[in-house]
Structure formats: structure tokens, C-alpha cells
């Protein structure tokens with residue numbers, strides 16, 4: 001059966017300028033679609049803009065234009081951005097489209113007919129400037145908890161969707177995985193929320209307060225609550241062009257169920273969304289669907305936040321990174337690679353331009369780009385610029401790299417390759433990218449070990465076998481990275497004339513400029529100096545270690561004072577455990593918060609100062625070495641129940657330790 005994916009992003013508020021949170025979500029959805037297609041699957045990718053509501057109305061009033069004029073000017077900032085980031089949605093939807101208005105009005109009328117919408121008068125504390133109600137509990141000494149101004153008691157009639165009726169059915173959908181929520185901890189969050197009685201949802205706003213919205217077809221004094229309107233975009237995109245509802249024909253569901261695109265795509269829907277809009281997607285939306293007699297969404301992929309200086313990037317804080325600047329400085333491929341490599345799906349990650357530069361220079365310029373450049377250069381010098389044939393059995397290292405490449409291709413080609421599926425708590429998408437970069441490192445290792453540039457003088461056949469094998473490996477890597485870096489991957493394949501994924505010996509290679517130019521990052525030097533000075537300083541005070549960096553004095557590791565007896569060693573509980581989640585710690589540059597399964601039933605929280613050198617995505621789903629019997633220690637207001645053990649590389653950067661193959665979680669290292 002063909003693998004199908006209907007992938008959606010949130011529809012973005014048109015009033016905001018696109019920021020990297022929006023760019024990340026759209027790039028993620030695009031990459032999921034591309035990975036599905038790489039595997040022979042079919043995809044439909046939807047994004048768009050959310051154009052109704054208070055903020056739009058106010059902004060338009062301020063400018064002295066109509067809300068429609070306002071949104072018509074703004075939506076293209078989003079629509080025009082996506083192709084420049086190599087995102088190729090099949091449909092860009094706007095909630096002001098007549099087709100969408102008709103869907104929303106039909107849904108409202110159908111639910112009204114079914115007795116699932118009713119009007120009620122409620123009383124609450126109203127903040128006039130903020131134009132919103134607060135409950136008794138929320139107000140602070142008679143003032144608005146948001147702006148601090150006095151609130152007034154107000155009565156208002158409104159329309160309510162009887163959401164509470166679907167509580168049990170929703171719990172069942174989440175528990176059985178009928179609606180899968182990725183990552184799993186978010187499903188628990190939703191189930192936790194559903195332990196309290198579910199309230200009915202107010203789905204109207206009186207026009208006297210807000211007129212910019214979709215009118216309720218059965219009560220013209222009201223417009224629809226903006227979320228009720230916005231969520232329905234996901235079905236509008238699959239609906240036929242429906243006329244406005246009339247007294248005779250005003251239902252929605254029959255038109256959807258009988259419509260081929262809806263039948264084809266709806267069972268395969270995956271909504272990508274940020275964790276801040278989980279309740280709307282995991283509670284409001286499925287209950288709306290259930291009420292309409294439609295299936296709940298198949299899957300919700302909840303993404304974390306990009307943090308900057310450890311706070312969520314947001315317009316009000318003013319720390320928003322402009323995706324246009326990022327794109328223009330580094331190009332869309334590097335930007336996409338950074339986003340998808342650096343953030344584990346579902347977890348928060350820190351954004352810094354320095355990290356973009358580091359990824360670009362290390363992974364892309366040094367490892368990937370330089371590899372192709374060197375190999376093409378060697379073929380130009382020694383084989384007339386043609387792809388040499390493999391004429392000998394491969395060396396041991398080459399055979400290992402090629403077997404690994406084959407393994408990655410086989411994994412990708414399975415019938416049910418699901419880029420969002422989570423295996424050992426790591427999204428498949430992240431693992432594929434990380435594994436492909438391991439292949440690239442292995443290929444660089446082949447060049448170092450087999451040294452074809454030297455061998456060509458003495459054993460031309462060995463050299464050409466190496467170059468052929470490495471080129472073959474680069475073709476595999478380029479194919480597997482195509483969903484992440486469409487243009488760079490296509491260019492790599494073009495230079496090897498292997499656009500169809502097949503390397504043909506004898507074909508002329510095409511030379512070109514380096515694919516990933518290096519970038520300078522001034523701060524990088526300062527950072528290096530900072531981390532390099534630390535081990536020395538620590539050793540100087542403790543008086544142990546190999547060398548005192550301040551005095552230069554050298555002490556042998558085996559000096560008697562450093563020896564311990566076996567009992568002393570045996571008191572340390574060194575254990576291997578699986579990293580279930582990893583995320584940056586607020587207000588800390590260095591710390592990661594890890595949840596590690598040590599086979600104790602509950603995972604342990606361990607804080608580790610490795611955030612600057614190890615991205616969380618490199619840890620999740622891997623086993624790591626920890627010392628498990630240290631007393632708990634407070635760090636940044638959180639308890640750490642153990643310590644991650646790391647080595648340091650030549651530059652003083654920390655490297656976690658993984659076992660050569662999987663072992664039971666919690667096993668003692670002796």
C-alpha cells in the first residue's frame with residue numbers, strides 16, 4: 001500500500017512578521033513530506049494564514065484601513081517566504097477565503113442543528129482595554145492580571161459548544177493511540193488535563209466587541225471564536241467548493257465524507273504544532289471533529305520552542321530572529337540543516353547564530369562539502385576528471401562505510417518508513433540525519449585511512465577503488481539529505497552526474513566552487529579561550545591531573561598519590577542508561593536537563609554542563625555513562641540525581657560516552 005502523508009503546519013497569525021518559530025515548523029513539515037516521497041509515498045502539504053480576530057481588527061483600525069485590506073497586504077509575507085526556504089506546500093490557505101467561511105458556517109449550523117451548540121448568559125470580570133473576561137480566581141485585587149487595570153463585572157450572552165460531552169471519547173482516542181500525540185510526554189500532559197472535568201467551549205464573540213470574524217449563521221449578532229474558525233482550515237483544504245449554507249442545505253459532514261480528496265487524505269493527517277497550542281489541537285479540535293461525526297486526527301507532532309538567551313523567542317520580549325536575515329546570510333539549505341539537525345522533534349533548543357556557524361563550518365563545510373571537493377579534485381588530477389571504476393575488493397574501512405551506506409538505504413526503503421515515528425524516544429527524522437552524517441564521517445575516515453592521493457603513485461587500482469567507493473557513499477548521503485537540503489543535494493548529485501541516484505564509472509565529474517563556504521564567528525575564539533582555560537584552572541587548584549596549565553609542571557598519571565584500591569573504585573556506581581529526553585535549561589548557557597532511564601522504573605533527572613558542545617538531539621535515544629550514587633545536587637534551582645560522564649576532545653569540547661552496543665538500562669560498568 002502506498003504510504004500517504006497529509007501534513008499541516010499551524011496557520012500563522014497574519015499580523016506577526018514571520019519568525020524562526022514559524023520557519024522551523026514549515027521546514028519540518030516540508031522535510032517530513034519530502035522524506036515520505038523519497039520512500040515512494042504520496043504527500044499533501046498544507047500551510048496558510050490565520051486572518052481573523054481582535055488583533056487584526058485593532059491593527060487595521062490603527063492604520064485607518066479595513067481589516068480585509070490589512071490582511072491582503074500582510075499574508076504574502078508568509079506565502080512568498082516559503083518557496084525561498086525550499087518549502088513547497090501544495091495548498092496555502094487563508095481563513096478569509098469564501099470557501100473557508102462556507103465550511104465554518106456549515107460546521108456551526110450543523111452542530112446547532114444537532115443540539116451541540118447552545119446559548120448561555122454568563123457573568124465575569126471584564127477588562128475593557130484588553131477586551132477579555134477573567135474568572136474570580138484570576139483577578140488580582142480587583143485588577144486585570146495582565147495589564148493591572150481595574151476590571152468591571154459584566155454579563156454577556158454567548159454561544160457554547162458542548163465539548164464536555166466528548167470527554168470520555170477523547171480520553172479513549174488518546175489512550176488507544178487512535179489520535180497519536182508525539183512525543184509521548186505530551187500525550188500524558190493532555191491526559192492529565194482531561195482528568196479534570198472538561199468545560200464547554202465559548203465559540204462566539206458578540207459583534208459589539210469584535211466584528212472581524214465569520215458570522216454565526218443562526219445568530220447574526222455574533223462572529224465565531226477565532227480558534228473554532230482557524231482549526232477548521234485543516235478540512236477546508238480537502239473540501240469541495242461549497243456554496244454558502246442555506247436553510248435547506250447547511251450541513252458540512254455529508255459533503256466531506258463523499259469527497260474524494262477528503263477520503264484520500266484525511267485518514268493520513270499529521271498536524272505539526274508548537275507546544276503552546278497543544279490544548280487547542282488535542283482537545284478543541286478532536287472534540288469538534290467527533291461532534292461533526294468525523295474521525296479524529298491521526299497524529300499531532302508537538303514541537304518545542306527555539307529559545308534565545310534561554311527565553312522563548314517572542315515578539316513581546318523582542319528577541320525574535322528574522323528568518324530572512326538567516327536565509328540571506330547562510331542560504332536556505334544551511335538554515336534547514338541547522339533547524340532539523342539541532343532541534344530534536346518535540347524538545348526545546350537554544351538558538352544562537354554561533355551555533356549556526358558551528359554547524360555550517362563543521363558538518364557542512366568540513367565534513368560534507370570538503371569531502372566531495374577533495375574527491376572530485378583527486379579524480380581530476382589522476383583520472384582525467386572521470387569517475388573511476390572499482391577494480392579491486394574494497395579495503396576494510398571502505399567495506400565498512402559501504403555496508404553502513406547500504407544499511408541506511410535499506411532502512412529508508414522499508415514500506416512503512418515514517419519520518420515522524422518515534423523509535424527509542426527519538427524521531428526518525430532526527431536519527432536519519434544524524435546517521436547520514438555518521439556515514440559522511442566514515443567516508444572521510446576512508447580517505448584518511450586509504451590515502452588514495454598517495455596510493456595513486458604506487459597502486460592506481462587501489463586508489464580508484466577507494467575513490468569509486470567514496471563517491472558511491474556521497475551519492476547515498478546526498479540522496480538521504482535531499483529532504484533537508486534540496487538544492488545542495490541536487491547540486492552534489494549533478495556534480496557526480498548521478499541525478500537518478502546511480503554512479504556511473506567513466507562519467508565526467510563536474511567541478512565547482514565549494515558548496516558550503518565557511519563563515520567567520522568572532523565570538524568563537526572567545527568561547528574557545530574560555531573553555532580551554534577551564535581545565536587548567538581546575539587542575540591547578542586540585543593539584544592533580546597531567547599538567548598544571550599555569551606552571552607548566554608535568555606530573556605522571558601513575559604517581560603513587562593517584563592510585564586507588566579496587567574497593568574504592570567499586571564504591572562508584574557507574575551505570576549505563578538511555579536518554580529519554582534532553583533539553584536546555586532556562587537561563588543557563590551550559591546546562592542540559594536529561595531524563596535518563598536507569599532501569600529504575602522512573603527516569604532520573606540529571607543536569608549536565610554539555611549544552612555548548614553536544615546538541616540534545618545527539619543524546620536522545622542513546623545510552624550514556626553516568627555516575628549514579630552521587631548525592632543529589634541543586635543546579636539552577638533543579639536537582640540533579642547523578643552526573644553524566646564525558647571525555648574532552650583536543651579542543652576541550654565535551655564528548656559523551658556510549659557503549660559499543662546496547663546493554664540493559666541501568667547495568668553497572670565494572
Ligand code: ME8
Pocket residue numbers: 009010011012013016020021022024025050230231233273274275276277304305306307312313314
Ligand atoms: O498560534 N519556537 O499562530 P502563531 C518555535 N494562529 N516555535 C514557535 C516559537 C518559537 N520561539 N514561537 C512561536 C497561532 N512558535 C495560531 C495557530 S492553527 C489552527 C492556528 C510557533 O503565528 C508556535 O508554537 O502565533 C505555533 O506552533 C506557531 O509558531 C504559530 O504561531
